Amino acid sequence: MSAASLDDALQDLSEAAGRRLVVVDWTMAVVGYSIHENEADRLRLSVLLAHAGGWTPPPAAATSDDVYAVFPQVGRCLLIPLTDHRRLVGYLLCVVDDDPLDDAQLQTLRHGAAGLGVLLSLRLLYDEHDRSRARELLIKVIGDDPVQRRAAAEALIAERHIGAAAQYSAVAIEGDPRPGHSPDSSALAVWTTLDFVARSSTASVVGSTLDDGTGILIFPRPVVTDRLARILDDMDVGDVRAGIGPVVGRLEEIHQSVTLARRALRANWLAPADHGRALTSDDAGLDGLLALLPIEQLTVDDLPRSVQTLLAADLSSDIVATLQAYLDCGGDAARTARTLTIQRSTLYYRLGRVRSALDRDLSDGRLRAELQLGLRLHGMQQDWSTR
Structure with a gap:
């Protein structure tokens, strides 16, 4: 079986047990889910997706025992540990708040979970490979070498990390950049934004965090400032701000948009009371120029x-x-x-x-x-x- 069959296996198990199911990894981030038909099921699923990776894994993470946990706005859930025969890789989650499982359903889920663990492990392995490859190409496409930029741009499109388009724009995202503040929020903001785009549109967006903790996203279209600001407002990732670069015509020119996006981001953090969550390089105005100065010094x-x-x-x-x-x-x-x-x-x-x-x-x-x-x-x- 391929990693892609995780979704099919999960849907088959859902139909066999007559329950709506969700697969989460060991961080509680949603990896897959069965069809959620009614409004109540879809509402609970949206809460799980919105808080992906934001809930603490159950305390029995190192055991093979079923775990019950209560999540806000979702209710009481059964979590069946998923392993790849070596280690825990995630959980099969089923909401039981208002509809307890009978013995036959419980045995069906436990039996199906045995195969899902291996499929989840493969999915995570492939996803990690894709993220690593996308980050490698992203760093090259925004680098100083024009030959590497051209080759990386071609590879990003050919390998479908991002779609071919007539316009591209870059976004720089960062949590509070002052010394002593955690850079973790930048990475979480990047992955949450990528997940939101993947769930809400057919756009292929590539993104990663750089070594300095700044998150970079590349969109195959102009970025709508208000929409990005709403996404950042809705995410439970603390005070994260963004800078938006101008549109460029070719992906190999995206480094220009990234440079101005990072400048707008710095301007945003230098005067947060005067700017919103997301600031374009054009709207940064004089602050964008002042951002080039070592103001902290x-x-x-x-x-x-x-x-x-x-x-x-x-x-x-x-x-x-x-x-x-x-x-x-x-x-x-x-x-x-x-x-x-x-x-x-x-x-x-x-x-x-x-x-x-x-x-x-x-x-x-x-x-x-x-x-x-x-x-x-x-x-x-x-x-x-x-x-």
Whole structure:
């Protein structure tokens, strides 16, 4: 039997036992499932799929005994261990919350489970081989060698890791990148996104995590920002953010999209309060340029002298915020007052405090640009160190 026959064997067993069945691996990630016909069954299946790999395996993982466990929104489930005659590889799961098994059904499931373990082991082996191969090609297609990029692009399409298309775009995904934060959420986000795409469309998307923990996904089409943001919001993987690169016409050019996707991702994390879960390289704007700087290593002494003087004056947060709004409004006093919902006299008073501290004229365009950029950098520095 081939690994592909796991699905057929599972469906045959489902029909023989008269129960809806799910196969999960040893991490509790869903690997296969039988046809779920009614709405209640499909709802429970959707919960299992949504939490794939997110539940703790039963404590009897090292034994061959059946295990009962209760999962939120699913109910009480029977889990029959699946082995490949050497080790545990997963479980055959059957919901029994509102419909207990009779003895004949239980014996049918136990008998069928004996063969499913080997098929599951083969499936996992092939899946791991495919993931390893896809990662190898992905790293080459985004690398520096143009010859390797071309060959990897051809192999990715020929081996059906990704579909042939007229447009490709890249996404970079990462959990909190600050030191001391776990990179595991990036890998989980990549695999959860891949699983979502596989279950919700016919698109073939390739993805993996790089050695630095950043997740990279390549789509054979433009990426819809709002849709990706919803996927990340719905996943139980913590605060994960994404950067989206521009569309390219050929897969061998995807490294360009990856570069800008990673820049947008960094910009997103440098100013998370100003951006959503997913940020395109176009929408990153000036933050995308600032993301090229080693902001984590900069200090106040690296900021323009005017900004240092302003910060040293220890003005109130309201005054500094008013200055930032004034700069963002292009020096338009009326618009600034409306934006802040303050009186024009209050605005002029606060700007007067700024002028006194700087001993400079705020009508100077170069000074305004210097202050706007410097305060933005300072805000990113503060956010990075205190978030």
